[in-house]
Amino acid sequence: MDVRVLGRCSPDPFLSARDLFETEYDLSLPVEVRVRTDPDERTYTGHYPDHHVLNISASAASSAMARELALHEYAHMHRYEHSHPSHVQSTEEALFLALTGRSVEQRKLTHCYQIANHMKDIYADDITLDVGPADKLVDFLESSLATALAERPAQAPQAWQRLTPASDPDITAVNAAFALALVERHDLVDDDHRLYDLAAAAGSDAPGVSVEQFKRRFQSLTADPGESEYRKALVDVTRAYAIDAGQGAGSGTAAD
Incomplete structure (x- = not known):
């Protein structure tokens, strides 16, 4: 190599x-x-x-x-070389299939790309955690989620205005679900780990997003999906976030 x-x-x-x-x-x-x-x-x-x-x-x-970040990127390269569906499926195609005919807030559309990257990361980290220690990754997930929660505005939810992409409560809740899915997929932490408290806080800040539901979606991704199976999983999680979780949400700039 x-x-x-x-x-x-x-x-x-x-x-x-x-x-x-x-x-x-x-x-x-x-x-x-x-x-x-x-x-x-x-x-x-x-x-x-x-x-x-x-x-x-x-x-x-x-x-x-640095070493852990490099190891993670090497894992992405391996998935790409082996044509794993998560790394060759067009995100744009999946979003088109999921959202055609719908009007979606621009911020939600941006978040859908991040969610697609989480799905890629699940498969990359299946390799990363097969060869490297998990301690730094768990600490990184914990500190990233704690930082996002600290950045959120202190006002009541209806008065919130997004300060940064990281402080948006909806995607922070999905990020929390991803973190829990990853550590549970590989049995990395105990039930009383601080990640669970942070995820609960993220979920309470975003009542329209079910942390548990998105955790199950990430955690249950099969190791070797076929192309159609993976495409369906990506389409389904996109709809769950951009459409189902958006029911009753406030209006924003829409994008087709």
């Missing part, structure tokens, strides 16, 4: 992640790690005919999570 680190950072976390990954998996194509100056673009992966690109911010590349 060929990993080349481009940019002014230590290659050690990326090579260490490679060594962990290679204990069980491999990649056919080489990986270029490109360090970016934009701190908001923590990590994302690009796929090309003859290589993969792992884009990572300078702050993330030098953080304590």
Whole structure:
């Protein structure tokens, strides 16, 4: 597995992640790690005919999570190389199938892409957690959810105005469901872990979104779905969020 680190950072976390990954998996194509100056673009992966690109911010590349982030992105690359439905299904196609003929708030539409990414992450982390320790991932999920809850406005729900995408109560509730689904899928925490209290708080902030329902949807994703099975799961979760959870919600800018 060929990993080349481009940019002014230590290659050690990326090579260490490679060594962990290679204990069980491999990649056919080489990986270029490109360090970016934009701190908001923590990590994302690009796929090309003859290589993969792992884009990572300078702050993330030098953080304590660098190895775990790299391992997670290698897992995405593996899913893509093996044409796993979660990584080759067009999100745009699934959203069109789910929402055609409907008028959906722009923020909800944006959130649907994040939900599709959560489904990809479930499958990537099935690999990540097969080869690497879980402690840092659990801490990351906990701190991310706690930060999102801390960012929410303090007024009554009907007076809320979104400060940042992270502080939107609806998607924060779905993010909480994703975190619970991941830790329960791999039996990573006890029932009294703080994640459950944080998820309960997120759910109470978003009464139109069932944390339990979305947790079940993420947790129950089958390991090796067929293309049609995965497409249906993505369409169903999109409708559950953008349409079912939106019944009775306040009006907003609509997008077809």
